[in-house]
Amino acid sequence: MARCSTISAIPGSRTSRAGANGTCAEEGRGASIGLRQCDPAEAGHRHHRYAPGLHHLAWRAESRADVDALHDLLIERGIPVLDAPARYPEYSGDYYAVFFEDPDGIKLEYVFAPGWI
Numbered sequence: 001m002a003r004c005s006t007i008s009a010i011p012g013s014r015t016s017r018a019g020a021n022g023t024c025a026e027e028g029r030g031a032s033i034g035l036r037q038c039d040p041a042e043a044g045h046r047h048h049r050y051a052p053g054l055h056h057l058a059w060r061a062e063s064r065a066d067v068d069a070l071h072d073l074l075i076e077r078g079i080p081v082l083d084a085p086a087r088y089p090e091y092s093g094d095y096y097a098v099f100f101e102d103p104d105g106i107k108l109e110y111v112f113a114p115g116w117i
Contacts, residue, residue: 038104046105056099056107063112064096070110071098082107092116 038045049055061067067085074081083099097111 048105049107054106056109058097058109058111061096061110061112067096067098067110067112074098074100 047054061070064085071081071085080101081098082101083097085096085098088095088097092113092115094115095111095113097109097113099107099109101107
């Protein structure tokens with residue numbers, strides 16, 4: 001499942017189970033997320049991050065080097081990068097993140113922000 005591959009690229013996450021029915025669960029760093037393949041009747045719909053509901057998911061990195069390494073891996077795997085690694089002082093003075101997208105259009109973030117998260 002492509003989305004499991006996308007999320008498991010994040011250091012510290014792991015696929016705890018993957019089912020034949022298109023489900024997978026990613027766990028790590030005190031969090032868990034369950035995903036499943038779309039109902040075929042809904043296959044033409046993509047996630048809209050500015051509609052009510054989920055905007056994006058973020059994972060905490062241990063270092064800027066980890067953010068950069070994930071960016072390299074995303075490029076290597078052909079995963080769409082929305083924003084390359086950069087500082088975002090408007091979030092906090094030391095906020096450094098990469099933003100990318102899963103196959104359904106869900107925005108994902110990997111962030112190093114010591115002292116903030």
